[in-house]
Amino acid sequence: MELKNDSLLRLQDIEKSFTGVHALKGVQFDLKPGEVHALVGENGAGKSTLVKIMTGIVKKDAGEIFYLNHLFNPRDPKHSLEMGIGIIHQELNMMDHLTVAHNIFIGRESTSFGGLLLDERTQNRRAEELFKRLNMNIDPTEILGDLTVGKQQMVEIAKAVSHNLKVLILDEPSAALTLTEIAELFSIMRDLRNQGVGMIYISHRMDEIGAITDRVTVMRDGEYVGTQLTKEITTQQIINMMVGRVIYEEPKTKSNVPTGAPVVLKVDKLNAGKLVKDVSFELHKGEILGFAGLMGAGRTETARAVFGADPIQSGMMYIHGKPVKISRPADGVKFGIGYLSEDRKRFGLALNLTVKENAVLASYEDYQKNLFIQAKEVEEVTDEYVKKLQIKTPSIDQIIRNLSGGNQQKVVIAKWLIRNSEVLIFDEPTRGIDVGAKSEIYSLMSELAAAGKSIIMISSELPEVLRMSDRIIVMCEGRVTGELDISEASQEKIIEYATMRG
């Protein structure tokens, strides 16, 4: 028993595969007592999978976990919690209708009369003691749903701490917090650090990582990149580690659209809901029109309104100069618009149907004769596009759930190409897609534009916008605040427009 060894939790050569994806490849991680250890990486880098393995939510395929120098294999979250490893998820997992104390002690309530009745008073007192120890000011008898999100988060932390944790994992806890609440969270974390608790902190906010963490571990595409002392590394270095050798950051310097290319789609003074206000723009044949802006700028909402997915209040749309009325997606499809949602799984794919069925979902009208579907033609056209787009699937009868993100995205693209759409709206086309597959999607988009398709690309990643677009529309709070030709565009200019309140 050499408890002096400085590792609290150590993971070695962790491997994990899901259907179609190799999520973790030989990942290392180690956590010391009384340390705040940042775990960073882009979306899909494998951070969540790794902490899920630590807490037994997901089983590892291979590799070893050592906890206090003992081989440890968590069976489920309950098991790991018993052993002193707790997690606070990004979304709160609590019961809004119960009191704060009920939430904290759920499953291990204080009882009287030999377990027959609940002893509310003792329970509330225990909660109060807990809050005092953590310097939190919360009334245990209050209904949880009445608290602010920040306070609810505090309760969740208190609940975790009440289990006598040695390891606390915080998965993007600050996402929904205000600045004061974050400061409060940090002071609680410092207290816990002084008590010897090891914490794993997952966050996308670089400033927070510098403020609270001692070490940083970076992951990329399911692989371990490296671990550094926070004070010895700059934010830029962390970002470089996260992104790796990026081939796709090379920005476009001039538009590929010939001057005088006809306008395919014209939107004039479009109003829809709260986030689309007087939006006007033109889309030319063969153009990639980038839509940039911060979260909630109204880009997705604009796209959905143009496509007919959401109702519009006013405004005109013209396809090839002719005014059109688009009030449902079926209209948008009819006029040759295809929409590729940012959330493929919810809005883009019928996950338990096959590649074939998804690929022709928008075009069954073209593949039926005398009421019957022409199965052979459907197979032929799907085969054709599987080859053209290089979709990696064992067969066109494969259930689409089993494909990787990049290949799923390609099937959605195939769906609109088979429908022969002229205008393709890509909403965050590379979200949740491996780096390798990303550049494939990029070259595919360029080829499509070169072949005369018109593309609207919504993206929150500025390098992506600068690499792909011929022209850039910037939105802020539902309005178009700027329009840039690619030759004059830069990250700074886009950000300036994106924060310009119309």
Place this chain on the structure above:
Amino acid sequence: MALLNREKARRFREKSMQRLLAPAALVLLYLFFGFFGRNFFSYNTFVNILDASYYIGFLALGVTFVIITGGIDLSVGTVMMAAAIIGGTAYRTWGWPMWASLILIMVIAIGFGFFNGFMVAKLKLPPFIATLGTMMISMGIGSIVSNVRSAAFPPRTEADGWFRDIFKIITEDRFAIPTGAVVLFSVAIIFHIILTRTKMGRYIFAIGSNKEAARLSGVNVEKWQMSAYVVSGVAAGISGISFPAVYTTVMPAQGQGFELFAIAGAVIGGTSLAGGSGTIFGTLIGVFIMAVLRNGLPSMNLQAHYQTFFTGVVVVGAVLLDMYRTKKTTEVRVLTPADAYKGDMALAIDQKKRELAEAKSAGDSKKVGFLEAEFKKLHAESTETYKKMKAEEKAEAARVLAEEKAAEKEFRDLLKNEK
């Protein structure tokens, strides 16, 4: 590659097994009652099984459409009865001709189908609530129109009893021809074709799998969702004709509970209540399993109400089995070094096989003998090594598990002492 093919073969085996499981259960059940029941293996019993399968059968076929869209239709039983009793009242009390009464039955049932579809697709009511309402409304209407009197349809001896021949013809020497089976299978085949070969079928699956994705692909979700409920209404109408054809009298309060048997039939047949999957063939099997139970249990001196009990057991068992199988087929298998070795060796063996075939066709007997010996050796060696590696891996896994357990015990003691 060889490994991949093997994986494919395994998937395929599991899939086809799943498909054959329900029919196999049906055949086994039939044989079981045949051997252990009294007079079960007879033509009469066979016809009785068919007779008992019609009304639930049609309902189940219709409700399968609705369930695949991710909805539910609780009203089929009472709609079927309401339609039948109003048809009977029209014939008996209002003096309508038989054919008009039958058409009325269909019209009423289809009307309720439209009503359900309208509430679910256009008014966006949850299917459970909408069809629960229709269930009560239709039962009420049946009672109101019939004045809470039962309606007796004409017996075979009357001229108007001709409609019974649609479901069973009895010849002069009292031989029964179950024509209803032809109707049931025809409807099943038509429904099957709609579901698998037409746009409507594809859209119904797509809506059940992901309604929003279907809508954003330009599918007119409201229209096709509605159509599923209309199909359910059509099926309820046919069922409403088959019921009096077999059982003569229709009573106002009847029909409640039939919808649950219909849903049970679909579920036993592998239709998922979550939507997006299901087959007509499966539903038919589910219905026949229930019908066999209903006729088989009395032949073993168990009352017919044991049917309800055993049907319940079958429903739970079938769904459990289905869940287990889906889990199995979607599991990722981790390839160990032993598996990798086996894959490599399979490739090498294939290579040898090709060489052997080449040598054989070339007629080089010396080479053939040499290659054959080598082939056998390789085969034996690979099997042997694979077995050994697999055993080692198993032992290693057991050792790690034991070590983990021991560590955990030690660890718990440590925590206890700390406290």
